[in-house]
Amino acid sequence: MLSEILKKETEPMIEAIYTDAFIQGLVHGDIDDDAVMHYLRADALYLEEFAKLYAMLMSKTDSKETVRFMMGQMTFLLDGESEAHAVLARAVNRPYEDIIENGEWYPSADHYIKHMYFNACTREDIAYAISAMAPCPYVYRRLGQMAMERNTFAADHPYRKWFEFYANDMNDTVDVMFSIIDDAVMHMAEKEVDVLKKNYVESTEHERRFFNMAATKERWDGVGINV
Numbered sequence: 001m002l003s004e005i006l007k008k009e010t011e012p013m014i015e016a017i018y019t020d021a022f023i024q025g026l027v028h029g030d031i032d033d034d035a036v037m038h039y040l041r042a043d044a045l046y047l048e049e050f051a052k053l054y055a056m057l058m059s060k061t062d063s064k065e066t067v068r069f070m071m072g073q074m075t076f077l078l079d080g081e082s083e084a085h086a087v088l089a090r091a092v093n094r095p096y097e098d099i100i101e102n103g104e105w106y107p108s109a110d111h112y113i114k115h116m117y118f119n120a121c122t123r124e125d126i127a128y129a130i131s132a133m134a135p136c137p138y139v140y141r142r143l144g145q146m147a148m149e150r151n152t153f154a155a156d157h158p159y160r161k162w163f164e165f166y167a168n169d170m171n172d173t174v175d176v177m178f179s180i181i182d183d184a185v186m187h188m189a190e191k192e193v194d195v196l197k198k199n200y201v202e203s204t205e206h207e208r209r210f211f212n213m214a215a216t217k218e219r220w221d222g223v224g225i226n227v
């Protein structure tokens with residue numbers, strides 16, 4: 001199945017994300033507060049767009065089951081995942097709403113969001129967009145699992161609950177997204193399947209860039225210029 005190939009082939013990329021500065025900073029509990037806040041500012045906007053992407057995709061499927069799944073995901077993204085954000089806000093000891101007040105699509109977030117929108121807007125088959133979206137829950141689930149398996153976090157570790165959340169709460173989402181991809185492959189030509197693979201691998205790389213964006217507090221150089 002394509003989903004198994006994608007998971008296997010991208011595992012070294014996820015391992016690299018795990019060893020990068022952002023996740024290691026969370027694991028060791030010594031991450032710079034500003035990096036966490038930069039992440040939250042971008043991620044609050046990313047999740048909003050992710051929910052809107054589902055709203056777009058709903059109109060392109062005839063499956064009631066898929067529509068139900070997407071509605072559940074929208075609620076989860078707009079409410080449930082805020083639990084994970086609340087852990088980060090507590091760790092930096094600042095009110096969440098204050099932190100995210102002036103968020104932007106910083107360059108790496110911008111590129112990632114537009115990659116997903118391109119596939120949602122230009123293709124009728126939702127598998128294209130889903131292949132660009134699936135690394136979102138999958139990469140986080142793997143990072144959560146890796147962190148929980150490889151470390152013994154103290155009960156009061158500031159980021160333990162963030163890892164726990166993603167290790168445990170992504171299973172259904174991941175399964176449904178991969179089954180949409182695997183079902184689509186059965187009626188697709190090889191060239192089309194190659195696009196799904198490329199979308200998925202690119203989004204896995206976007207996940208890495210997103211964390212590095214936060215670690216380096218990446219911004220647009222030109223914003224603020226009067227044009």
Ligand SMILES: Cc1ncc(CN)c(N)n1
Nearest residue numbers: 043046136137140207210
């Ligand atoms: C960028 C990004 N990717 C994935 C997730 C996990 N849903 C997230 N919150 N943010």
